Amino acid sequence: MPPTRTMLVVHGGCGRRPAKIPEGRQEALERAVREGLRGRTALDMAERAARCLEDSPFFNAGTGSVLTLEGRVEMDAAVMTGDFRAGAVGGITGVRNPVSVARAVMEQTDHHLLVGGGATRFARCAGFGRYDPRTPERKKRWKELVAKLRAGGSPSEDRYWTRTRPWLERYLPREERGHHSTIGAVARDAKGRVAVATSTGGIWLKLPGRVGDSPILGGGTYACPDGAVSATGHGEGILRIGLAKVACDLMKTHPCQQALDRAIAFARRNGVEAGLIGVDAEGRPGEATCAEWMPTARA
Numbered sequence: 311m312p313p314t315r316t317m318l319v320v321h322g323g324c325g326r327r328p329a330k331i332p333e334g335r336q337e338a339l340e341r342a343v344r345e346g347l348r349g350r351t352a353l354d355m356a357e358r359a360a361r362c363l364e365d366s367p368f369f370n371a372g373t374g375s376v377l378t379l380e381g382r383v384e385m386d387a388a389v390m391t392g393d394f395r396a397g398a399v400g401g402i403t404g405v406r407n408p409v410s411v412a413r414a415v416m417e418q419t420d421h422h423l424l425v426g427g428g429a430t431r432f433a434r435c436a437g438f439g440r441y442d443p444r445t446p447e448r449k450k451r452w453k454e455l456v457a458k459l460r461a462g463g464s465p466s467e468d469r470y471w472t473r474t475r476p477w478l479e480r481y482l483p484r485e486e487r488g489h490h491s492t493i494g495a496v497a498r499d500a501k502g503r504v505a506v507a508t509s510t511g512g513i514w515l516k517l518p519g520r521v522g523d524s525p526i527l528g529g530g531t532y533a534c535p536d537g538a539v540s541a542t543g544h545g546e547g548i549l550r551i552g553l554a555k556v557a558c559d560l561m562k563t564h565p566c567q568q569a570l571d572r573a574i575a576f577a578r579r580n581g582v583e584a585g586l587i588g589v590d591a592e593g594r595p596g597e598a599t600c601a602e603w604m605p606t607a608r609a
């Protein structure tokens with residue numbers, strides 16, 4: 311492989327294939343790749359591509375994020391580079407591009423992960439303006455869902471999710487129930503540096519305060535000298551098995567695609583629905599999923 315090879319891969323979530331794929335969705339992924347390629351370093355490439363996808367209402371990240379049970383948007387995002395630098399935010403509200411706030415955490419603070427009100431406060435102090443990422447379509451959908459849940463009875467708090475689940479299954483349309491449209495980008499630049507960016511609004515009607523795998527280093531996002539990986543899928547499961555770290559560790563001994571295939575086999579054995587994209591230190595790309603569908607683009 312030539313040492314100057316640059317590579318950028320993006321994903322737009324994984325899950326069930328929607329009956330009808332919205333027009334323009336794949337083009338949005340391809341546009342993000344084109345935009346990402348304008349970055350100078352691997353980190354710039356991954357961040358640029360991720361910002362582009364956060365700004366697209368097709369995806370569950372930034373604008374278009376899904377809503378919590380209370381009707382708010384709480385977003386998670388992380389960036390990491392192959393030399394183990396990292397920044398992340400969990401449950402951040404009221405910003406347009408959580409992935410850039412994550413980068414600011416990495417570059418401007420002594421910390422790696424800021425959450426909730428602290429993350430939002432940091433964003434303001436760092437100069438990120440106020441922004442409401444809720445789209446009219448998501449607000450409308452939230453109202454419908456909550457009205458239907460209420461009509462099904464109001465369960466006591468401690469049993470909430472046990473009783474709610476059948477209602478979610480019944481009322482969320484196939485796509486919303488089964489497709490996690492989190493976004494991620496992995497890049498390798500001409501100097502051989504690798505980086506990853508992942509961003510999400512989480513999962514519909516999550517409890518306020520829930521943080522998924524995306525901002526957890528080693529869970530949904532990880533990079534090391536051997537490569538970089540972004541995950542999508544059921545956050546709780548991905549977190550439990552440390553999937554992005556598993557995949558990166560496998561890159562020590564396997565080319566990227568084989569490493570991702572093995573990591574996904576591990577996820578499947580553990581009953582975790584997940585998808586991965588990755589790039590290794592040589593610039594070899596990879597993608598793998600045990601879900602029905604994971605739209606990606608690369609160049």
Ligand code: ASP
Pocket residue numbers: 323324370489490491492510511512513521522523524530541542543544545546
């Ligand atoms: N992994 C994300 C989460 O659980 C969801 C997704 O991939 O869409 O927060």
